[in-house]
Amino acid sequence: MKTTHTFARQPILDTEKNIYGYEFYYRNNVGESGFENARAATASLLVALLNQIGLQKASENRPLFINIDSSVLLTDLLLAVPPKLFVFALPADAQLGTREAEVLRKLHHSGYRFALENIDTQQGLTGVYDVLLPFIDFIKIDASATDNDLLPKIVDRFKGKQLVAERVEIDDVFDAYRESGFRYFQGFACGAPVLMEYNRVDPKHMGVVKIYNMLLDGTPMDQIAKEMRNHNELSMQLLQYLHSHSLNNPFPNRSIEEIIVKMGTEQLKHWLSLIIFAKSGQTIQEGKSPLSKLMEQRIDVMHCTISCMQSEDEQLFDSARLMALISLMEPVLGLPLKAALSGLPVDNHIEDALLLHSGRLGKIFGLALALEKDDAASVRLLMDELGLEPEILPTLKNMIKM
Known part of the structure; x- marks a missing residue:
């Protein structure tokens, strides 16, 4: 994997x-x-x-x-x-x-x-x-x-x-x-x-260069934050970097976008230049790694679930993406999820959703995990708690490729 x-x-x-x-x-x-x-x-x-x-x-x-x-x-x-x-x-x-x-x-x-x-x-x-x-x-x-x-x-x-x-x-x-x-x-x-x-999760080299050039051109941070939505591997590395660095990035953070804005232009440039110098893009293979595919799949399942709930809360989508990325730090860092979270500046509701599967976000995350494990009983229970119609189950199942 x-x-x-x-x-x-x-x-x-x-x-x-x-x-x-x-x-x-x-x-x-x-x-x-x-x-x-x-x-x-x-x-x-x-x-x-x-x-x-x-x-x-x-x-x-x-x-x-x-x-x-x-x-x-x-x-x-x-x-x-x-x-x-x-x-x-x-x-x-x-x-x-x-x-x-x-x-x-x-x-x-x-x-x-x-x-x-x-x-x-x-x-x-x-x-x-x-x-x-x-x-x-x-x-x-x-x-x-x-x-x-x-x-x-x-x-x-x-x-x-x-x-x-x-x-x-x-x-x-x-x-x-x-x-x-x-x-x-x-x-x-x-x-x-x-x-x-x-375990290495490499971002696309040209994607890193694109964001770095946006910073050099003075692109507003909110636009750079939106561009990061297209780069899951880079976002994962950012979370790992924050865990290692313990930057002064105060709570609460509910999305990658909020973290980037608080991180600031200069620190983000320094971090991106490190990746560019490492030439990580030259070492990745054609196509996506299994971990990258799982990352994308988990985000897609959670976003699809939110759409089926007919929610128009944009923050819910952003928080779900952040949760999906954090949840995959455990196999990458080799740390229990609680230990990985201890060094990350995330909102308490997201932490509780990840660890306890509490609240609406926790149930959405739990449903994604249950679908990956093919746990039919838990899938039915969580869909009922989220108010999802049974007719959407085939759509969610078809998104699971593992």
Whole structure:
């Protein structure tokens, strides 16, 4: 039913060998680490973490370390992520121009955290990193390529920074670095990288570009919100993103449209640019995935039910679509529906309808589920409670393709 992809995750331990955070590594569609475009690889990994698997499941609310190329600083990619949860690692030999250095300064001032890695401890430690150090929080040292005699100099050189020992292969190395003042440790002695699978629901690439261009052209947000009705997969990713990001998006929200308007133009542009950079449209297959088909079917059944009730309440249609999308987050995120709802800014009536099947919306949603399960008794009961004529049952049944 779902399209599964992977990335790799390796734990970073503290001095007591408790998990402090994780480093995440890009993997392509066949599970390989190679990539031609560093920015696209970073974007793909961020889309997977924010829009697909969700940060709670991926990191258990611990820091996420991600390697980036300095060219990423000239994009809006990092502006789409919650700064407090991420640490972006720059290579020590990164050549930062004036623009990159200014962006790094501004991001660090805004709460973004950065690491410096691949430091060549054999080439001396004086002066080389002074330009970057004011904006760096973590220093990552390759334990496999560093003489233990240099550890006191390293600790003194990077005083005030969080020191991470990488490629720690045996316990003796762990102990030596810990005794020298290092706080965090990564390597096979701490835990090998593990592939993590996630379920992917990709939006059409041209649809994402269309909405992004509408934003650039200054299209009013209410028109952009209406355009989102044509993009179920993108709307699903938006809900997952909100769940990961915990944006300040106050209650109540009864539709995707309300969420987008409150999200605002700039944040929406940052998020869409992340998806565009990831080039997710190039990886989707011809036709719709089974999950996309179920998403469309559930929305259509609920909308048809509302039409048969002869309701002219436009909000009811919008709320039904939002419910259908949220209900399918459970198989995608791998979280119980209640847990998925806890991070989403939705109206209490929608939450009760999803969890308790209460109210008119709950019965409409329950009818869609009963039709999918071919539960004839529940279908008859719910149709009666909604005041639906038996003659419409064949129409509703014909919409079920699963």
